[in-house]
Amino acid sequence: MRGLVICWMLIGGLGFLIFPWYVTGDGFFSINWILEYSLEDYGSVLPQVFINKKYWLLPILLPLIFPLATLKLNQNNPLYSKIFLYSGIIGFIYFFLQGFSIGIRGWNFEILQSIFGDVENQYGVGSGAVLTCCTFVFYITHGLSARGWLNGDNFIVGSIGSIIILVSTFVFFPIFRMFTVAFKGTEGGYEISNFSDKIFNKGIWGLDCLYSDYACGVFWNTITMGTLTAFSSTILGLGFALLIARTSFKFKRTIRILSVLPIITPPFVIGLAIIILFGRTGVVSSFLEWGFDIEPSRWIYGLPGIWFAQTLAFTPIAFLVLIGVVESVSPSMEEASQTLRASKWQVFKTVTLPLMRPGIANAFLLGFIESLADFGNPLVLGAEYDVLSTEIFFAIVGAQYDETKAAILAMILLSVVLVVFYLQNQWLGKKSYISISGKGDSGVHPELPNKTKWVIYSTVLPWALLTFIIYVMIMFGGFVEMWGVDHSFTLRHYIEAFSVDWVKERGFLWTGTAWNSFNTTFTIALISSLPTAAIGILTAYLLTRHKFKGKNAFEFGTMLSFAIPGSVIGVSYVFAFNVPPLELTGTGIILVIAFVFRNMPVGVRAGIAAMNQLDPHLDEASSTLNASSAQTFRNIILPLLKPAITASLVFSFVRAMTAISAVIFLVSANYDLAVSYILGRLENNDYGLAIVYSSALIVVMLITITLMQLIIGKRKLGRRDQAAGILQGNLG
Amino acid sequence: MKKAEVKFENITKKFNETTAVDNVSCKFEAGTLTTLLGPSGCGKTTSLRIIAGLERATSGKILVDDEDVTLLPATDRDVSMVFQSYALFPHMSVLENVSYGLKMINVNKEEYIQKSLETLKLVNLEGYENRMPSELSGGQQQRVAVARAIVLEPKVLLFDEPLSNLDAKLRRQVREDIREIQQKLGVTTIYVTHDQEEALAISDKVIVMNNAVIAQEGSPKDLYNFPKNKFVANFIGDANVVKAEILNKQSNSYELKIGEMKIKVQSDKNFEKTVSVALRPEKILINKDKKENSIHATVNNASFVGSSYQYILNSNAGKLFVISGETNDIFKVGEEVFLSINEEEVKILND
Numbered sequence A: 001m002r003g004l005v006i007c008w009m010l011i012g013g014l015g016f017l018i019f020p021w022y023v024t025g026d027g028f029f030s031i032n033w034i035l036e037y038s039l040e041d042y043g044s045v046l047p048q049v050f051i052n053k054k055y056w057l058l059p060i061l062l063p064l065i066f067p068l069a070t071l072k073l074n075q076n077n078p079l080y081s082k083i084f085l086y087s088g089i090i091g092f093i094y095f096f097l098q099g100f101s102i103g104i105r106g107w108n109f110e111i112l113q114s115i116f117g118d119v120e121n122q123y124g125v126g127s128g129a130v131l132t133c134c135t136f137v138f139y140i141t142h143g144l145s146a147r148g149w150l151n152g153d154n155f156i157v158g159s160i161g162s163i164i165i166l167v168s169t170f171v172f173f174p175i176f177r178m179f180t181v182a183f184k185g186t187e188g189g190y191e192i193s194n195f196s197d198k199i200f201n202k203g204i205w206g207l208d209c210l211y212s213d214y215a216c217g218v219f220w221n222t223i224t225m226g227t228l229t230a231f232s233s234t235i236l237g238l239g240f241a242l243l244i245a246r247t248s249f250k251f252k253r254t255i256r257i258l259s260v261l262p263i264i265t266p267p268f269v270i271g272l273a274i275i276i277l278f279g280r281t282g283v284v285s286s287f288l289e290w291g292f293d294i295e296p297s298r299w300i301y302g303l304p305g306i307w308f309a310q311t312l313a314f315t316p317i318a319f320l321v322l323i324g325v326v327e328s329v330s331p332s333m334e335e336a337s338q339t340l341r342a343s344k345w346q347v348f349k350t351v352t353l354p355l356m357r358p359g360i361a362n363a364f365l366l367g368f369i370e371s372l373a374d375f376g377n378p379l380v381l382g383a384e385y386d387v388l389s390t391e392i393f394f395a396i397v398g399a400q401y402d403e404t405k406a407a408i409l410a411m412i413l414l415s416v417v418l419v420v421f422y423l424q425n426q427w428l429g430k431k432s433y434i435s436i437s438g439k440g441d442s443g444v445h446p447e448l449p450n451k452t453k454w455v456i457y458s459t460v461l462p463w464a465l466l467t468f469i470i471y472v473m474i475m476f477g478g479f480v481e482m483w484g485v486d487h488s489f490t491l492r493h494y495i496e497a498f499s500v501d502w503v504k505e506r507g508f509l510w511t512g513t514a515w516n517s518f519n520t521t522f523t524i525a526l527i528s529s530l531p532t533a534a535i536g537i538l539t540a541y542l543l544t545r546h547k548f549k550g551k552n553a554f555e556f557g558t559m560l561s562f563a564i565p566g567s568v569i570g571v572s573y574v575f576a577f578n579v580p581p582l583e584l585t586g587t588g589i590i591l592v593i594a595f596v597f598r599n600m601p602v603g604v605r606a607g608i609a610a611m612n613q614l615d616p617h618l619d620e621a622s623s624t625l626n627a628s629s630a631q632t633f634r635n636i637i638l639p640l641l642k643p644a645i646t647a648s649l650v651f652s653f654v655r656a657m658t659a660i661s662a663v664i665f666l667v668s669a670n671y672d673l674a675v676s677y678i679l680g681r682l683e684n685n686d687y688g689l690a691i692v693y694s695s696a697l698i699v700v701m702l703i704t705i706t707l708m709q710l711i712i713g714k715r716k717l718g719r720r721d722q723a724a725g726i727l728q729g730n731l732g
Numbered sequence B: 001m002k003k004a005e006v007k008f009e010n011i012t013k014k015f016n017e018t019t020a021v022d023n024v025s026c027k028f029e030a031g032t033l034t035t036l037l038g039p040s041g042c043g044k045t046t047s048l049r050i051i052a053g054l055e056r057a058t059s060g061k062i063l064v065d066d067e068d069v070t071l072l073p074a075t076d077r078d079v080s081m082v083f084q085s086y087a088l089f090p091h092m093s094v095l096e097n098v099s100y101g102l103k104m105i106n107v108n109k110e111e112y113i114q115k116s117l118e119t120l121k122l123v124n125l126e127g128y129e130n131r132m133p134s135e136l137s138g139g140q141q142q143r144v145a146v147a148r149a150i151v152l153e154p155k156v157l158l159f160d161e162p163l164s165n166l167d168a169k170l171r172r173q174v175r176e177d178i179r180e181i182q183q184k185l186g187v188t189t190i191y192v193t194h195d196q197e198e199a200l201a202i203s204d205k206v207i208v209m210n211n212a213v214i215a216q217e218g219s220p221k222d223l224y225n226f227p228k229n230k231f232v233a234n235f236i237g238d239a240n241v242v243k244a245e246i247l248n249k250q251s252n253s254y255e256l257k258i259g260e261m262k263i264k265v266q267s268d269k270n271f272e273k274t275v276s277v278a279l280r281p282e283k284i285l286i287n288k289d290k291k292e293n294s295i296h297a298t299v300n301n302a303s304f305v306g307s308s309y310q311y312i313l314n315s316n317a318g319k320l321f322v323i324s325g326e327t328n329d330i331f332k333v334g335e336e337v338f339l340s341i342n343e344e345e346v347k348i349l350n351d
Ligand SMILES: Nc1ncnc2c1ncn2[C@@H]1O[C@H](COP(=O)(O)OP(=O)(O)OP(=O)(O)O)[C@@H](O)[C@H]1O
Pocket: B015, B018, B019, B020, B038, B039, B040, B041, B042, B043, B044, B045, B046, B047, B194
């Protein structure tokens, strides 16, 4: 224990005395400061204080070294824990204050200006400051555990503390920042009038479309879109689920593959395919004009197109939820009903459907949330039909650059989604797990009544065919000159995007225009998958194996980012992290962070599912054998969770490859991602390149997922469900 | 091996509403094997987990060799536990499982391998060290779990229903093995079971629990012969508990009437009018012919269980359960019989 304390004191000391306190021009992780040390530019605290006259940094030293006083104290002495706890808290608060007291225009408070004189502006925190801050967090958690919190277990208290700090910094703080931005006045400062002007706005709440030719407010547009999509995808999802679970349809496996599609489909792909098919020069439109003299129109742009595309995109999600529901209806109930002389149709109507009702409502609400959070389809197909997620984007990246508007729209979107999410959890979460009874239930589900079966066949199968056509088109669309205009074979797009040249002296040259963003995407997705899985599994361990006060709030906090729509996260990150002290926009780090905290809940869910299959006696046995909780975690939990870890690694990787709504706000010239590259091509009407790139991404991700299934499937048959569960966990 | 005495001082454990252990004080003597016996849900496992440090007492103190360990986490206690499910680490070989605890306290490699092999020999598992737990039979897994616990030479060794996953034959064998190892090592052992025969067979002392409190403690013989209350009398040896009328009382000698039978019994406690007595089923004799001072009864049910016949009889003293070693000359259902019992075998219960 002493060793650990000294180690952390050293880390804090190094951070304070050696490492650069402010972020250097070359980036956070750059080590140039070692190579060309210059006290003014790369200085740690001391040079900052004496050369750059930043005297307010000096007091940080005090709480940092004060715990040295404990080296002679017995750990059970109450003074020991007090010294750590208070030093940590004081240090942390002071650190926090010095960071936020200076804004971009100098001191935020006049009194400080009169004491310390003028400053230019705050700089972003550097590695030294981060290390110092970590040491304060360690002091706090060490103080708490010395007080006997959680059996005095340093590892557990430390982990909980770190996760709380991380989630607060990267989930709650940005959201909080967004709220403050919403109340910002036109000339700095905060005013309520500006806020109320912008929130009670016709553009948001107007209902003109009901009685005039003008468009309705963006709020109503969004709600309409969400309701329509949720409705159609639930119906179709239910159809597919019944088809798989309750008929003897031959191509079940093929249909099942559907459920993987949304994970590997880059955004825009479906919208793009719809344009190619039904747009003015689209294949279908041209055919209709040629055959039936139907004038091609732009009907696909706007609500019909978005609805169409979202239904295609989210039906598989509804299917995944509903297949679980359909299969969990206990057959013995249906058999009981049959023995009571009910006909097939009566059984279906009086037993099966009512039992599934909560599950269906669940799928509906999920579809609604997904639709509201969707960004790609409304962007490509929306035209004049504005919805919240894209409006947020245009408010901040477009010519208008109106932060307040973006923040207000994001608040509205967040509120709607949180309300629905809350409903789904509270009201349905418990009900939707119907009777999977244990072993005794060996009955078989009855077949569907014939009429129902035919209704399902006739709606679902054409839809499946359409989905199939769309993916085929994407795969082959890259090989034609220009869809709808010139269908001659070409490799032009592939060459443009992915060509590789061999030059004698210089080896391979990655001359394709897509390589740059492809490599960035791949690297960032790879890097971000590690912390995602690590934090996810650690959180799951804490949640399933330890009891502590505020555990529910802890769980809520770690799962919250799952419900927050990507555009809200994206815009709040822009507000929170484009100004010091946490100046991260324009770096690769912010992309990694965005992915980590977007995908972490998936890791947590996967971890919890896997932990629940582990006998808790295993960890108890380990702790009675003298292993500390950190050793138990490393020696017992981690090895046994390997399949879940692999799965969440691969999974967060795949998700990071295709995510768009959050990161579109955060990409920069140096860190361009595949999705934003594709968006750029689309805006230039360069469909060929977009298709080529998308199909390349699909292939890469298919390979990754297949490999994952092979690896996990081989380990043990019983574990295969886990991988599927993780996929479902993400979508459900 | 180290021996230690474990003491409970007013231990209470609450889970929200339920009280799993209610103000229990008792002593587990150094070097002995003590059993916690009782019906399901009476708080045995919870008591054991409190000793292991896996559960924290809501109030009260627990002392090991007079040292207060109440707040010490499991990791830092010199206590090992054998779990009902064995809890062998499935990703480690037998040897790795057994040496796990030694590795955690940084014993060097040579030493821990040698020690683990010795311990495996002690539990008769020589040559199994490189198998994985899934390649062992239930009984062998059980012995690995025991080896893993004793290799650390703990002060206290805990067992939570270690035999419940084994078949009836193996159970007898393994419980003898456990007792033998315990006596060889002389380690203080606390053993949880709900099987009274198992408890009586292996313990130095038995603590009978009921509804989160101790119903009675003592040596197996004492408990069997002198149950203090209905619960213990019935739980151990399925004794019949019947009401007896007090006919006469002289200092501590009572004359009682059970059914039509009159007997004299000693007790230092003071009773009025009626008293409960325990009659062991194998101590009641069944006679075809009328005997002096006996209870008249009719056979209600008879079942053959191999070595004996078990009868349920209706009598004036109530329904009686009787075991008879006589398997040739049996009594038929409906037959009228006469029951007699030796005066010394009638035990007055305190409540
Ligand atoms: N973690 C817990 N949370 C809530 N109640 C608990 C918990 N553990 C035990 N209990 C309750 O405490 C009481 C005692 O449980 P305990 O496990 O000690 O019983 P036991 O004597 O070991 O029974 P068995 O022979 O069935 O194993 C029970 O009523 C049980 O429901």
